[in-house]
Amino acid sequence: MKKKFDLKITVLGSGYWGTIIINTLYKLGFRNINVYDINNKNLSILKKKFPKITIKKNFNKILIDKSLEYIFVAIPPSQNYFIVKKLILNKKKIFLEKPGFINKSEITKIKKISNKNTRLMFGYVYYYNDYILKIRELIKKNYLGDIQYVSLRRQNLGPIRNDVDVDFDLTSHDISIVLKLFDKIPRLTSFKKYYILNKKIADISNIHLKLKNISIDINNSWLNPTKERLIKIIGKKRMLIYDEMNLAAPLKVYNQYAKYPKLDYFNKNFLNSKAYIYKGKSKIVKVSSNPPLQNEILHFLNSKKFNTDINFGLKILSLLERV
Numbered sequence: 001m002k003k004k005f006d007l008k009i010t011v012l013g014s015g016y017w018g019t020i021i022i023n024t025l026y027k028l029g030f031r032n033i034n035v036y037d038i039n040n041k042n043l044s045i046l047k048k049k050f051p052k053i054t055i056k057k058n059f060n061k062i063l064i065d066k067s068l069e070y071i072f073v074a075i076p077p078s079q080n081y082f083i084v085k086k087l088i089l090n091k092k093k094i095f096l097e098k099p100g101f102i103n104k105s106e107i108t109k110i111k112k113i114s115n116k117n118t119r120l121m122f123g124y125v126y127y128y129n130d131y132i133l134k135i136r137e138l139i140k141k142n143y144l145g146d147i148q149y150v151s152l153r154r155q156n157l158g159p160i161r162n163d164v165d166v167d168f169d170l171t172s173h174d175i176s177i178v179l180k181l182f183d184k185i186p187r188l189t190s191f192k193k194y195y196i197l198n199k200k201i202a203d204i205s206n207i208h209l210k211l212k213n214i215s216i217d218i219n220n221s222w223l224n225p226t227k228e229r230l231i232k233i234i235g236k237k238r239m240l241i242y243d244e245m246n247l248a249a250p251l252k253v254y255n256q257y258a259k260y261p262k263l264d265y266f267n268k269n270f271l272n273s274k275a276y277i278y279k280g281k282s283k284i285v286k287v288s289s290n291p292p293l294q295n296e297i298l299h300f301l302n303s304k305k306f307n308t309d310i311n312f313g314l315k316i317l318s319l320l321e322r323v
């Protein structure tokens with residue numbers, strides 16, 4: 001990578017997430033930032049916030065300008081297909097915000113036009129989250145015992161998307177977390193979605209999945225009065241809660257479990273047999289963490305192969321397309 005302050009970076013999209021990406025790039029020390037958006041109002045708000053950005057008015061000029069190699073795409077997913085296709089054909093290095101596309105067909109076509117030199121990374125920020133990495137470590141070390149159940153809840157009032165369901169928008173994050181924790185895509189067992197504000201776009205989604213013996217529930221909504229970002233993992237030895245909204249102590253492990261007595265005892269004493277509950281202490285797990293978006297951006301700028309590459313994105317969209 002060139003000296004980071006010199007690197008020319010272009011961000012497509014100056015909305016909510018584009019602004020966060022630009023802020024993070026500045027925090028990392030990048031100074032040569034170009035921005036393109038079709039909405040002049042958003043651009044002028046951004047220019048007030050970051051007076052040193054360069055506004056680009058013409059997308060085709062970005063495409064043919066060879067000095068603009070690194071492109072971050074943070075526009076609505078329904079706009080991505082034609083833009084990403086052109087970026088690939090012009091050999092750009094592309095950071096594409098999740099979910100990337102609005103269906104499996106688009107991502108499959110993009111995969112077909114890609115080749116070994118294509119550099120396309122999907123922006124699945126939880127994959128680069130140090131807390132998720134720590135939870136993965138605890139699972140791999142068997143600290144929680146065999147995992148029996150995982151619950152993921154992502155709730156808030158908005159942002160409400162008009163081009164994708166709550167699944168493509170939010171559940172895509174949770175599937176990326178499951179992939180990071182267990183290295184495998186789970187199997188869809190059932191789902192229930194609610195279309196409340198718009199008959200065509202689900203606002204609330206409940207998805208049930210299975211990964212070997214692990215049952216997984218994902219319950220997401222953008223129609224909720226409070227913000228929740230909650231992961232619970234129930235192991236045979238311990239239980240874990242990762243609550244992103246609890247800033248003081250987001251990750252806690254509970255030394256507690258429940259189990260029935262052994263099967264022959266259970267059979268003999270069926271009516272009297274009760275599940276045994278063990279309640280030990282809980283402890284806060286300290287994690288030295290960098291902001292996940294910083295980790296993610298540095299991975300993009302420093303790597304030739306991406307953890308969240310097109311195959312990663314395709315696995316997630318293939319599952320979500322069935323919901």
Ligand SMILES: NC(=O)c1ccc[n+]([C@@H]2O[C@H](COP(=O)([O-])OP(=O)(O)OC[C@H]3O[C@@H](n4cnc5c(N)ncnc54)[C@H](O)[C@@H]3O)[C@@H](O)[C@H]2O)c1
Pocket residue numbers: 012013014015016017018036037038039042073074075076077079097098099100123124125159169
């Ligand atoms: N990783 C995360 O945690 C996270 C969080 C929020 C959003 N996102 C993703 O970021 C992307 C953008 O979401 P957002 O919340 O910033 O949306 P937003 O609506 O706030 O902003 C989108 C911006 O894109 C611009 N735009 C639309 N079509 C365009 C086009 N054809 N060319 C150039 N600009 C165009 C709009 O004018 C707007 O300024 C989505 O893919 C979303 O899923 C990711």
